[in-house]
Amino acid sequence: MSRIDPDVLNEILERSLLKLQAGQDIPSILKEFPEYREELGPLLETMRAIWSSRGSDTVPLDAMVRSRERLMKAARQAKQAARPSWWRRGTGLLRHAMAPAAAVLACVALLFSGIASAQALPGSALYPMKLAAEQVILALPASPSGQLARKQEYDERRKHEVEELIQLGSHEEVNLSGFLTRGEAGEWLADGLKIEFPADLAPKALELAGQFVLVHAELFDDGRMLAETIEPRVYQVAGRVQKLESGRLMIDDIWVQVGPATQLDGAIQAGRQVEASVTRLVDNTYLALKIELAGSPKPLGGPAKTETPTIREDQPETAETPDGQDIDKHDDADAGDDEQEDEQEHSASPTPRAAVTPTIRPPQSQPNPGLTPTSQDAQDDDEKSGDEEEDGEKDEDQKDGQSDDAKDGDKHDS
Amino acid sequence: MHQDSNLDKARKLDESALAAIHDEFYPHVYRYVRYRLEDEQVVEDIASEVFLRFLDALQNKRAEIRDARAWLMGTASNLIHDHLRRKYRRPTGDLEEIEILAGDDAPEHDVERNDTQQQVQAAVRKLTLEQQQVISMRFVLEYSIDETARIMRKTSGAVKVLQFRALAALRRLMESGDQR
Secondary structure, X not given: OOOOXXXXXXXXXXXXXXXXXOOOOHHHHHHHOHXXXXXXXXXXXXXXXXXXXXXXXXXXXXXXXXXXXXXXHHHHHHHHHHXXXXXXXXXXXXXXXXXXXXXXXXXXXXXXXXXXXXXXXXXXXXXXHHHHHHHHHHHOOOOHHHHHHHHHHHHHHHHHHHHHHHHHOOXXXXXXXXXXXXXXXXXXXXXXXXXXXXXXXXXXXXXXXXXXXXXXXEEOOOOOEEEEEEEEOOEEEEEEEEEEEOOEEEEOOEEEEEEEEEEEEOOEOOOOEEEEEEEEOOOOOEEEEEEEEOOOOOOOOOOXXXXXXXXXXXXXXXXXXXXXXXXOOOOOOOOOOOOOOOOOOOOOOOOOOXXXXXXXXXXXXXXXXXXXXXXXXXXXXXXXXXXHHHOOOOOOOOXXXXXXXXXXXXXXXX | OHHHHHHHHHHOOOHHHHHHHXXXXXXXXXHHHHHHOOOHHHHHHHHHHXXXXXXXXXXXXXXXXXXXXXXXXHXXXXXXXXXXXXXXXXXXXXXXXXXOOOOOOOHHHXXXXXXXXXXXXXXXXXXXXXXXXXXXXXXXXXXXXXXXXXXXXXXXXXXXXXXXXXXXXXXXXXXXXXXX
């Protein structure tokens, strides 16, 4: 065999391969390079054999979907780990500050720093102080209506912060409360601000459409907002039942509507001290999702054995459970999949969710049989409710800070 | 440009950008890994792992990724090679110097297969890891010499030489009928 320059042969092989890829047949290619026919021929045949061995180009869709889901899950975990939420930092700070001995000092300090941080936006160093100061203010004694007004004011602040961040082109984690609606083009709007939901949250968004919700989202510098969690925005109202009417009751000057799905724990009567989880309706009234007597026992984690609450008419000590009105045991822990740990009382599930499916089945014509409309004024019943009020601690009904997702322990071994 | 913008967003853990990159390159990665390995489950695991490593690298400021495809395919190659090395417990070293590293590949699967496709694949798996890599990139994925060189971190000239040797070695294996 004559001596062949390997570089030249490589070059000719490359040109031949291109011709073969372009559809030219091997004999015609070899004719173009007769002096290399002996070396080139077998190599081109080999390449053709490789082509024929490639098999199908199809990629199994289910494998691709699994891979993408794994990637998305890891991205969410990374996001969580990379940027500890200011929300968490703020509330964590508060929790420590609220240790009894330090509470007073912390309050004063936080109130002052709260003033200093009033204009702070998410992501800024002062922002956790702003949130903590708000929590201190919420912890101060106030009427239930005053408390509710403050909470709504703070929700409004969150929205203004988001609007400012959008204008600034910031990239931050944000919280936003508002009615979840659809825009004209079908886009999702939270309190009028456009928001996107990833595929895994879309069903939940559909489920909560039209409701007053709390969304935790990532705001991008291009103004796009991508939701990370969504849940109903629920406020806690604690106070004495002043009036009971058909379909609604007044708790310390706040009218709360009671729907068929409202969950009632215990005998709700005028004069009783109650705690209610309520959500906003579009007409700015409130709908009770759950009402319970203050101080009533609560299951602690899991299906703890508790006394089955019953609907009682106006004679709590003698009334029997009406047929068909037994109440299922409740799981107030509301095993939400939300990792967000916050100080707000939005852990109670709202009416439409399965977790609070009404456990009392009222006659269709009645809003809720658990409520007995009465003209009795609150003070008429003072002596009866007194004992229960004494030990009725306010249940913050907070969610435990659940970790995001179970850890992906399936690191593959290669 | 589009890929650059997706890369920038993916660095900020933008899920839609990450999903776009994943969906664009997953078929390349999967086909490449599948050509190199037989076990479907391992293929799926490695293809998926490539993207998890990509996510890690995006967050590592020292590991700057400029070309997502080159990075993904390079990582796929590394994972395949790690897998094969573990599988055969062969010493690592200059892969060019190891003429037949991947012999006896999955014997129970190859026995009695006389289908041409299987024969060629079996022969390819007897090549050195780098030869397998260049064959897969050039003739299975049909990447250009330059693209292959970028992924393999070699010069174009080195890839041409490697390709020539790979084809010649494969030819010899096929002629000798020693694919098992």
